[in-house]
Amino acid sequence: MRALHRQRPLLWLAGFTLVFLLALSIAPLIGGESLGLRALLDRSSVEGFILREQRLPRVFLGLLVGGGLALAGACLQAVLRNPLAEPYTLGLSGGAAVGAALVLTAPGLGASLGGLAAVQAAALLGAGAALVFVYLVARRPMGIHTATVLLAGVTVSVLASGVIMLVRIVVRPDEIAHVDRWMMGGLVVVGYRDVITALPLLTIGASLLMSTMRELNQLALGEELAGAQGVDVATVQRRVLLGAGLVTAAVVAAAGPIGFVGLLIPHAVRRLAGHDHRVLLPGAFLMGGAVLVICDTLARTLVYPTEIPVGVITAVVGGPLFIMLLLRMR
Amino acid sequence: MALVAVITAVGLAGCRQRPATDSALESEKTTFTRIIPMAPNLVETVFALGAGDKVVAVTDFTIYPPEALDLPRIGGTFNANLEKITRLQPDLVIIQGEHDQVARLCQARGIRLLRVRMDSIATIRNGIRQIGAVLDRHEAALQLVEEIDRDLAALAAGPGQPRRPVALVMGHTPGGLRGMTTFGPESFLTELVELAGGRNVVAGDGSAYPPLSLEALAARGPEVILEFRPAESLDDAQRARLLADWSALPGVPAAASGRIRFITAPELLIPGPRVADIVRRLAAAIHDEAGLD
Secondary structure, three states, X not given: OHHHHHHOHHHHHHHHHHHHHHHHHHHHHOOOOOOOOHHHHOOOOHHHHHHHHHHHHHHHHHHHHHHHHHHHHHHHHHHOOOOOOOHHHHOHHHHHHHHHHHHHHOOOHXXXXXXXXXXXXXXXXXXXXXXXXXXXXXXXXXXXXXXXHHHHHHHHHHHHHHHHHHHHHHXXXXXXXXXXXXXXXXXXXXXXXXXXXXXXXXXXXXHHHHOOHHHHHHHOOOHHHHXXXXXXXXXXXXXXXXXXXXXXXXXXXXXXXXXXXXXXXXXHHHHHHOOOHHHHHHHHXXXXXXXXXXXXXXXXXXXXXXXXXXXXXXXXXXXXXXXXXXXXXX | XXXXXXXXXXXXXXXXXXXXXXXXXXXXXXXXXXEEEOOHHHHHHHHHOOOHHHEOOEOOOOOOOHHHOOOOEOEOXXXXXXXXHHHHOOOEEEEEOOOHHHHHHHHHHOOEEEEEOOOOHHHHHHHHHHHHHHOOOHHHXXXXXXXXXXXXXXXXXXXXXXXXXXXXXXXXXXXXXXXXXXXXXXXXXXXXXXXXXXXXXXXXXXXXXXXXXXXXXXXXXXOEEEEEOOOOOOOHHHHHHHHHHHOOOOOOHHHHHOOEEEEOOHHHHOOOOOHHHHHHHHXXXXXXXXXXX
């Protein structure tokens, strides 16, 4: 079976593309509010507004966020040579959460900086600070010490948890609820501002990551062998860290921390399509986006009209799926 | 987390910072006919002002008045379904605190958005007047505020009357006195307990809702402990078990005398037009031997 997968990577890539396109085209039509043809034909109707300004941007954001997380996870797993690596291993989620929590609970700060934009900016700054910290700690003359990246990332996450717990002690319950709600992740949007805001960093980061496809294949043989084949290992590591950092910062600022997509999807795609990063990276992006959109569709329809935070769905669905995957890999 | 969600959803406190008034809206003479108040206390206020027939939907944790319970739901205050709101085509949405995506939706759909803060007696008065002004029900708002003030004045303990030391506790993990939060000086309930003839023993502490230190609790010797467990239904056996947990603090007068009141009624945490009734029920819990459910 495994040999079959490896013989047909392009077929799998076509399959991932098909799933991505199906998610993109079907998810906007599914929801608690049935829209009907009027949504497509009458742009000024309520149904048209829901489709155009609420569901479509939400689906676009889901595709970008899920795709970005899975792409970053795939690259980090390769370059850190650790199957547990994921975007949040770098501590970016913790850094972003501290930034968001401070803005969501600081008197007057949220309003003075313009509400959601302020939260996004603070999350971005927090994620950026975490990335710089992890990079500086793990930097060595010959490259990046991968084990230190993981340890520094975990340390940042623990530190961030401590700061957030401290914040929780001194603020009001309604403010705690804001922070908790943000930390569960969510793709609720009206209009395209969040999609457009996330795009520049995401595009730069994803381009950096995609540009490492060939080198990551060689790195899979080991750093020394890759070096012997002419791969500048330190540069690849820096590109991946920076690319994954930019992508994660962009998506966590737009949608909060959404777990499991960045960990699970790369493993699933690797299992299906093999280890060639020329297939794995685009495959992870396509499947990450599609899976998050499917999870979000569940989030907004399961107990309609109440919305379940999509982070809850990815964790509840992703956890058992990941265990199944691990069992099948034995 | 669940406890915080409940306490917040029922509107214990209120708001992130924004100007409490919206003068442009107040001066506007538009008659709003499709209103969505996005918190239980806002629903109660709109109904108390006689505009309940204009309400088209409420949030999940709305519990009063009875006629509001059959209205469509839009989800919770923090996880409202925006598609549902769009579909209901409101012309006025009233929110407490910040909700950026709701604000964006209102802007995109030309829906009037009113931000109200109601988390103390003063802000409840102001919120009622504010909503009354927007709904063109000034007189009803003034009357409601007067009624609340009159009821509160009748209930208030006299200035020379000794105040009973009270500890306000938000739940505890069964099996031990862990995981408790208390209500600090800035909280809505601290203000009401004072009016009910009590004195919050942690009222001098810094933050609004600090975690409760058992040492501090023992040192301050409350005569009554009010433990809030909103929307829980406790049978006698569960009550007995929770009460038994408190026997770990025999030096605390409230624990020694068994004056631990478990308050499950969620309406006691809703800062709205029924505030005087909350004070009356708190006074019963603090002073009556029979206590309160």
